[in-house]
Amino acid sequence: MRILVAMSGGVDSSVVAGLLKSQGHDVIGVTMKLWEGPNGEMPETGCCTAADSEDARKVAAKLDIPYYVLDYTKSFSENVIDNFVDMYSQGLTPNPCVECNRSVKFDHFIDQAKKLNCEKVATGHYAKIVSNDDTFELHKADYLEKDQSYVLHMLTGDILSKIDFPLGTISKPEVRQIAASLGLKTAFKKDSQDICFVGKKDYRNFVSSRIDFSSGGNIVDKNNNVIGTHEGVHQFTVGQRKGIPGGQGQAKYVTKIDVENNKVFIGSKADLTTKKFIIEDVSFVNGEEYENLSIQTRYNSHDIPCKLKKIDDSIFEIELHELTLGVAPGQFGVIYNDTKLIGGGRISSKILENINE
Known part of the structure; x- marks a missing residue:
């Protein structure tokens, strides 16, 4: 099978390319160039630095597979950076x-796979695709410590039929061992944690440089x-919590x-607790489900048992079985039934209005 492998220059995608090549597949490596600064500068940290592209190229050469770098900076700027700035402005x-x-x-990887006559797109995400009666389900990775299904919740069953996640049953230590056994230079490379277009700089300065926030305002309590x-x-x-006034004696x-x-508005930790909130722009992997559900309200947060109530086609109310902290408008609420991912949507700002109990 001919497979397009999305190569970031990290150990995970390097191992995916190596594993698929060792299994006899016809592998093509592709790296996306996603961001450059106004003067053409490349990101210094994150998942798409010049050094990362060079690492991916060296891995592809070691594995003797074709390798391409494709420029999607325009799409990334319009869909991700503009959204990032707009969200903070709201x-x-x-x-x-x-x-x-x-x-x-x-979208772009699948489109490029068609152009290269590839049957599948493979990535280094830690998640599992399970085929069940001709339906493709998305599940958490066996190695829960690195599970990334949360950031993949928008993938439908139809899209999953075109994708492969070879690391879904493998632990991170095993991935590094495989990379070392294949002689890949990325074997012990650190994982990227930074936002590629912000890096180690303060996101506030990045947002301020792209939109006018000339008017300040007041910080007030709940009264x-x-x-x-x-x-x-x-x-x-x-x-x-950081940089909030009035915290003497109580955070x-x-x-x-x-x-x-x-x-x-500022308040105590107790004022942050919520039991009900709205998620919008909701999509489902294979259709709506309403039994035995739980939700993650942030990446890598724990699952909270919940009930799901439909309000409109893509708007749903979430009722948690217990009060919880850390439900932030703009983040995504991702719904599971045990390890199976059901769907998800963006947490609405209505969370802190009249819906709370």
Whole structure:
């Protein structure tokens, strides 16, 4: 089988290419160039640096497979960077990695696979695709410590039929051992954690450089008493503690961001708890399910048992079985039945309005 392997220059995608080649598949390596600065500078950290592309090229040469770098900077800028800036300007907390998968990577990889006459696209994500009566399901990886199914929740069964996740049953230590046995230079390369277009810089400066936040506003408590001032709502996210005034004696957190009135609300940790919220732009892998559900409200957060109630075609209410912290508008709520991923959507700002009990 001819398979397009998405190569980031990291150990995971390197091993995917090596494993598939060793299994006798016709492998083609592809790296996406996703971002460059206004003066053509490449990202210094993240998943798409010049060094990463060079590492991917060296792995492809070691494995003796064709390798291409494809430029998708325009698509990435329009769908991911503009969304990132717009979300912060609305007082929301974006997840650019989910947005990249949802709006850029998989669509372009599948399209490119067709052009190269490839039957599948393989990536180094830790997740499992399970075929069940001609239906393709998305499941958590066996190695839960690295499970990445959360950031893949937008993939439908039809799309999953065109994808392969070879690392779904393999642990990270095993992946590194395989890379070493294949003589790949990425075997002990550290995993990337930074946002590629922000790097180690403050995201606030990145957002400020792309949109005008000339007007500041007030920081208030839940009774609208003024506690302090701010220079722009983009400097805050719900749940934030650092840099919040009025925390003498008891820690204060951002509990709500009112963009229209330029107010940032703060309160105690207890004020952050919620049991009901709305998710919007909801998609399902293979259709709606309503029994034995749980939800993750952030990447790598624990599963919380929940009930799902349909409000509109792509809008659903989530009712948790227990009060929880850390539900931030703009992040994604991803729904599971045990290890099977059912679907997910973006957490609405309505979370902190009248819906709460």
